[in-house]
Amino acid sequence: MHRHECLENLRQAGRLVLPSLLLCDFGHLADEISRVEQAGVEALHLDVMDGHFVPNLSYGLTLVEAIRKMTKLPLDVHLMITNPASYLDRYYEAGADMITFHVEATDQPRDLLSRIRELGAGAGLALNPDTPLKTIDPCLELCDLVLVMSVMPGFGGQRFETVALEKLTNLRQRLGPATILSVDGGVNEHNIKQCAAAGADWFVAGSAIFKHQDYAQRVSMLKEMVG
Numbered sequence: 518m519h520r521h522e523c524l525e526n527l528r529q530a531g532r533l534v535l536p537s538l539l540l541c542d543f544g545h546l547a548d549e550i551s552r553v554e555q556a557g558v559e560a561l562h563l564d565v566m567d568g569h570f571v572p573n574l575s576y577g578l579t580l581v582e583a584i585r586k587m588t589k590l591p592l593d594v595h596l597m598i599t600n601p602a603s604y605l606d607r608y609y610e611a612g613a614d615m616i617t618f619h620v621e622a623t624d625q626p627r628d629l630l631s632r633i634r635e636l637g638a639g640a641g642l643a644l645n646p647d648t649p650l651k652t653i654d655p656c657l658e659l660c661d662l663v664l665v666m667s668v669m670p671g672f673g674g675q676r677f678e679t680v681a682l683e684k685l686t687n688l689r690q691r692l693g694p695a696t697i698l699s700v701d702g703g704v705n706e707h708n709i710k711q712c713a714a715a716g717a718d719w720f721v722a723g724s725a726i727f728k729h730q731d732y733a734q735r736v737s738m739l740k741e742m743v744g
């Protein structure tokens with residue numbers, strides 16, 4: 518399926534819970550992916566970290582290419598890297614359907630968003646809890662997705678920061694329905710309903726899924742909570 522179509526389908530899909538591949542068991546990655554597929558997720562969130570933009574090093578192009586071969590699910594690639602401009606084409610070629618970079622990592626966010634769209638992927642822009650919304654205002658018209666971070670990026674298992682709720686509410690009022698609003702970091706059963714009420718469409722969950730035995734039970738519980 519062409520990635521434009523894929524993006525259109527994702528938009529139509531409404532509210533989605535996306536497992537974040539950071540806290541999964543990388544020693545059994547193929548099994549982990551098929552377990553969340555069987556749990557009924559519609560896309561995967563891949564946390565790429567370079568050890569510079571964030572104080573953690575996760576994985577890069579090689580693993581994204583490998584994951585691309587393991588699943589047909591759309592790949593929502595979250596680039597927590599410096600100098601994302603140099604990597605957009607390569608993450609597209611590696612199989613990313615949605616490419617999200619951090620507004621804090623570049624001074625030409627509009628150019629990068631346009632480049633991602635030119636490539637044929639969905640263009641996403643992420644902002645950290647301590648980054649004010651006005652930083653991304655000039656870019657909103659070029660975003661297929663806005664990723665509101667509810668933790669400082671770099672690690673799973675952190676505490677949800679409620680500043681994300683105000684940002685979600687504000688953005689939902691200003692963004693058209695075509696722009697996906699995603700929330701990422703510390704999302705779980707105790708705050709996901711508030712995120713949905715604030716206007717989020719996508720809910721990225723790492724520990725809320727992978728730190729539990731029964732992935733299917735966790736995914737269906739979270740999906741039920743967002744309706």
Ligand code: DX5
Pocket residue numbers: 537539540562564595597668669670671672673674675701702703704721722723724725
């Ligand atoms: C943090 C990542 C998040 C995180 C999600 O930098 O972007 O996707 O891994 O994991 P939890 O849900 O455990 O915070």
Ligand code: ZN
Pocket residue numbers: 537562563564595701721
């Ligand atoms: Zn993420």
